[in-house]
Amino acid sequence: MEVDLNVVKELRQKTGAGVMAVKKALDESKGNSDKAEEILKKQGLANALKKSGRETSEGVVQSYIHAGNKIGSLVELKCETDFVARTDDFVGLAKDLAMQVAAMGPLFISKDDEGADKASDEEILMSQAFIKDPSLTIEDMIKSMISKVGENVNISRITKFDLS
Numbered sequence: 001m002e003v004d005l006n007v008v009k010e011l012r013q014k015t016g017a018g019v020m021a022v023k024k025a026l027d028e029s030k031g032n033s034d035k036a037e038e039i040l041k042k043q044g045l046a047n048a049l050k051k052s053g054r055e056t057s058e059g060v061v062q063s064y065i066h067a068g069n070k071i072g073s074l075v076e077l078k079c080e081t082d083f084v085a086r087t088d089d090f091v092g093l094a095k096d097l098a099m100q101v102a103a104m105g106p107l108f109i110s111k112d113d114e115g116a117d118k119a120s121d122e123e124i125l126m127s128q129a130f131i132k133d134p135s136l137t138i139e140d141m142i143k144s145m146i147s148k149v150g151e152n153v154n155i156s157r158i159t160k161f162d163l164s
Contacts, residue, residue, distance in 0.1 A: 021040060058082045074098065077155055
């Protein structure tokens with residue numbers, strides 16, 4: 001089956017998947033880009049699960065200070081290599097997470113944290129809807145980054161400061 005290069009390019013931008021993975025998904029879906037995108041997302045989630053046990057010793061500490069200097073946050077986002085930690089996508093994710101923490105004030109990072117078993121989804125960062133795109137959760141964003149960079153990525157610490 002002949003694959004349109006524009007469709008391949010578009011799917012690569014949406015999913016972060018490689019050219020061959022996109023072509024294979026398009027072949028499997030008989031050229032249907034929506035079905036191919038679903039296939040790629042499922043593959044990305046599977047890859048994220050495989051990588052979740054790998055050690056993360058690099059990363060960034062990102063801050064966000066809200067207008068008026070009364071609310072701020074710090075987020076430590078970790079990955080496996082310094083190369084990934086310095087990419088625009090990784091740093092952009094860290095900035096978005098810092099803004100999320102400042103805006104939503106989660107108490108826990110994930111449901112696995114000590115004391116989080118009785119917390120609501122609004123109190124758990126990974127369960128929260130992303131403030132810039134409520135159709136995504138923070139967990140979706142982390143899994144998408146894992147799929148895009150091919151490394152384990154995790155949020156190791158969060159802190160919100162509020163003087164109001």
